Amino acid sequence: MPEGHSIHRLSRAFDELFGGTPLAASSPQGRFAAGAALLDGLPLTAAEAYGKQLFLGFGGTPTGPERWLRVHLGLYGAWTFTGTDSFAGPHAIGAPRRRIGEADTAVAGDTGSVDDDGRFVPPAPRGAVRLRLVGRDGCADLTGPSACEVVTGPEKREVIAKLGPDPLRKDTGAAAEFAARIRARRVAAGALLMDQTVAAGVGNIFRAESLFLCGVNPYRPGRDVTDGEARELWTTLARLMRRGVRTGTINSTGRKTVPFFVYHRAGEPCLRCGTPVREALMQARRLFWCPGCQP
Ligand SMILES: [Zn+2]
Known part of the structure; x- marks a missing residue:
C-alpha cells in the first residue's frame, strides 16, 4: 500500500x-x-x-x-x-x-x-x-x-477529523497530539504506528524504520513509551517521510545498496549492532526489528 x-x-x-x-x-x-x-x-x-x-x-x-x-x-x-x-x-x-x-x-x-x-x-x-x-x-x-x-x-x-496528525503536515500541536495518542493506549507501539487515528500516512516501512531509529521495541505498550520517545518518533517519521516526498523512494540508511535498517532484512545482521534482525506478524502485517537495538 x-x-x-x-x-x-x-x-x-x-x-x-x-x-x-x-x-x-x-x-x-x-x-x-x-x-x-x-x-x-x-x-x-x-x-x-x-x-x-x-x-x-x-x-x-x-x-x-x-x-x-x-x-x-x-x-x-x-x-x-x-x-x-x-x-x-x-x-x-x-x-x-x-x-x-x-x-x-x-x-x-x-x-x-x-x-x-x-x-x-x-x-x-x-x-x-x-x-x-x-x-x-x-x-x-x-x-x-x-x-x-x-x-x-x-x-x-x-x-x-477521524484521522490522527500527519507527520507531513505542519499543523500546530501535532507532535504533542501524536504523543498523547500513543501514550493513552496499552496497545503495542508497533500496532499504534499503523493506526491511522494515531498517525495518518504511516505504513509498514516507516513504522519499522522509525521504531528502530528511536530504539523502541515494537511490542512495548504505548503507555510505556515516554513523552520524549514519542516526540522523537514523530520527528523521525517527519524526517523520513519528507525525504520520501522529495525523492519518491524510501531510504532511511542513506546507503544505496541497503536502503532500510530492518525492513525486509529478517535474519540479516543489524547494520548497527550485528544482531540478526527479527521478523514476526503483527495484526497480519510483517514486522521487523532488531532485538539488540530495540530491547
Ligand atoms: Zn541492532
Missing part, C-alpha cells in the same frame, strides 16, 4: 500539472460515471493530501472549492500520468509518463499523441480506469482505488 509520502507527491503533481485548468472527467470503466459527471468541465482549484487520503478540489466559491474528489488508493490503486513533453511538473514528480501507486514506475507503450491543434489525445484506457481526468497537455488515470467519491467541504472535514 502506498505510504503517505506518495499521496503528498500526488497532490503536488496534480497542483503542478492541472492547477487552475478545467478538466474533462470521465469513467472509462463506468463505475464512477455519476461522480465524474459532477466534476466534468470544472477547473481543479485545490489539491491536498492528509495521510493516505487525496482530496482534489473542483470549481470554486469564495469559501473554497465547490466539491471535492476523495481518493484512497488502498492496496492496489494507482494514478497513471501520461502527456506531452511539456506535461511535467517542476518537481519532476512522475509526469509526463509515470505510474504512482505502491511504487513510482515509468509507463511504457501507448502514451497518447498530439492532434493538429497541439492538443493532447489520451491513449486508450489500460485496465479498468475508474476515473480519467484530461487537461490540455496530459491526463491522469485512476485504477483500483479502495475509495473514490465526490464529497462536500463539510464531509471532507469529517473524514479528516
Whole structure:
C-alpha cells in the first residue's frame, strides 16, 4: 500500500500539472460515471493530501472549492500520468509518463499523441480506469482505488477529523497530539504506528524504520513509551517521510545498496549492532526489528 509520502507527491503533481485548468472527467470503466459527471468541465482549484487520503478540489466559491474528489488508493490503486513533453511538473514528480501507486514506475507503450491543434489525445484506457481526468497537455488515470467519491467541504472535514496528525503536515500541536495518542493506549507501539487515528500516512516501512531509529521495541505498550520517545518518533517519521516526498523512494540508511535498517532484512545482521534482525506478524502485517537495538 502506498505510504503517505506518495499521496503528498500526488497532490503536488496534480497542483503542478492541472492547477487552475478545467478538466474533462470521465469513467472509462463506468463505475464512477455519476461522480465524474459532477466534476466534468470544472477547473481543479485545490489539491491536498492528509495521510493516505487525496482530496482534489473542483470549481470554486469564495469559501473554497465547490466539491471535492476523495481518493484512497488502498492496496492496489494507482494514478497513471501520461502527456506531452511539456506535461511535467517542476518537481519532476512522475509526469509526463509515470505510474504512482505502491511504487513510482515509468509507463511504457501507448502514451497518447498530439492532434493538429497541439492538443493532447489520451491513449486508450489500460485496465479498468475508474476515473480519467484530461487537461490540455496530459491526463491522469485512476485504477483500483479502495475509495473514490465526490464529497462536500463539510464531509471532507469529517473524514479528516477521524484521522490522527500527519507527520507531513505542519499543523500546530501535532507532535504533542501524536504523543498523547500513543501514550493513552496499552496497545503495542508497533500496532499504534499503523493506526491511522494515531498517525495518518504511516505504513509498514516507516513504522519499522522509525521504531528502530528511536530504539523502541515494537511490542512495548504505548503507555510505556515516554513523552520524549514519542516526540522523537514523530520527528523521525517527519524526517523520513519528507525525504520520501522529495525523492519518491524510501531510504532511511542513506546507503544505496541497503536502503532500510530492518525492513525486509529478517535474519540479516543489524547494520548497527550485528544482531540478526527479527521478523514476526503483527495484526497480519510483517514486522521487523532488531532485538539488540530495540530491547
Ligand atoms: Zn541492532
